[in-house]
Amino acid sequence: MKTYLTLSAIALAAAATLSSGTVLAQAAAPAPEYTIAYNIGATSDYRFRGLKQNGDNAAVQGGIDFAHKSGVYLGTWASNVSDWAAANASANLEMDFYGGYKTELAGVALDFGMIYYNYPGASKPNLSDTREVYIGAAYGPAAFKVSRVMSTNYFASTGGDASGTMYYDLTLSQEVMPKLTASVHAGYTDYKNGSNNLYDGGVNGSGKVSYSDYNVGLTYDYEGYMLGVKYFFNDTKPGTEGYATSAAGKKLYKDGLAVSVLKAF
Template sequence: MHRPALTLFVACTFLPLAAHALTLTDDLQLMLKPAVVSDYRSRGLSLTLGDPAAQLDATLLHSSGAYGGVWTSNVDFGLNYKTRLEQDFYAGFFKQITDDVSLDVGYLKYTYARQSDFNQSEVYAIVKAYGFKFASYYSNDLQTYLGKDQDTLYTWLGYSYALPADTGLEVRYGRFDFKDDVFVSGSGDTRGDYHEWEARLTHSAVGVDWALAYIDTDLSTHECTSYYGYGDVCTATVVVSASKTF
């Protein structure tokens, strides 16, 4: 499942059309963003069992604020799951309301090759104001071991601050809420939600955007294993990444 900052780069550089993009027409541009990460973490969880991932984001941007694109990454869920590829298709609309306030709304479709039971869709809204960001993602077609079409709601609050020397600080705190209690603790207690957080330093050098992030969740090892099959995909980690926008 795609990282929560799916449209973050769009929200930062959308209007006017991004300077680092390929011009197709007067109103249409194509933005390409390849990236490598030491661990593909989504909502605090590793989707590569702690291994690195290569990713690519391709977005069409229109001067009206409309956009659409595809994001892809290798994945590894272990166990007997066959999929090794995630492809996310998205479309939305970005509106710069004032110099300091913007709204981004859209639709996401997650797809997994050879494992279509993992496919899922979401609608989302992201509000950015004075350095703060609030996002909400809702789905009603997640499939869990409790059945199909399970409702989920993922929300997060973040803040970005520009530091000297092309360096930035980003922090985020999120909550992922499932319709049913899918997490089981070692004592047998159950719950249907968890919290995750991230602190990230970013820096631009030699034409590449670098990032160093600390990521963690409040899921115990037993709770993590009860739903995801492994106890170490929810634990604290440091992720290093490099990306470049064309």
């Protein structure tokens, strides 16, 4: 989902095909037709766009990625989540299914795709399942991604039509020491309101959900295990806080620190 703990299968394939200086004279090995990569990890605080997805509990996560040398890719990813994130679905599980196309133009890496966030076992009508399309671009240490909601739902935030909601994601990352990478993220959720939305100032008068989220972090590669730490903070509004407060009264928008570990195969 969401803010993935995954490594791109395409990136893994590229790393696997790098030649050392001792074999440069040899003919380059052809790129494989496709690669399949697996990942598994855990985090002390699973956040999506700044908001806690599993209350104050840790989450176990993992996924599978398929990448063709043409640039086409498919993948799936899953995590345990709280009743709030899953809209009281019986499984308390999030499953993401995504696919797209990656290419490069004038040194800029481009990514076009779509993703379906699914919460198995949610009651009908399902107010959690969300579909988005996205466009991403990366150059050097900077990556920018824009996502647009295509479904009526937006993660159980609405009783109306939230289609057209946008998310803007800017992330800067740079290796600052061998195997140690620092990152800075800024995001903005531009929430589009339908006539019956619960947080549009109509039903409960709490105002729009739109808000900014930020995080800073470090990731260390320890013998193939990616060890991470991030600090999250948000610029919330009353509408955001009304949406991101669980039935038990937990404030899921609060600032906080998360540690994580990821292993890719």
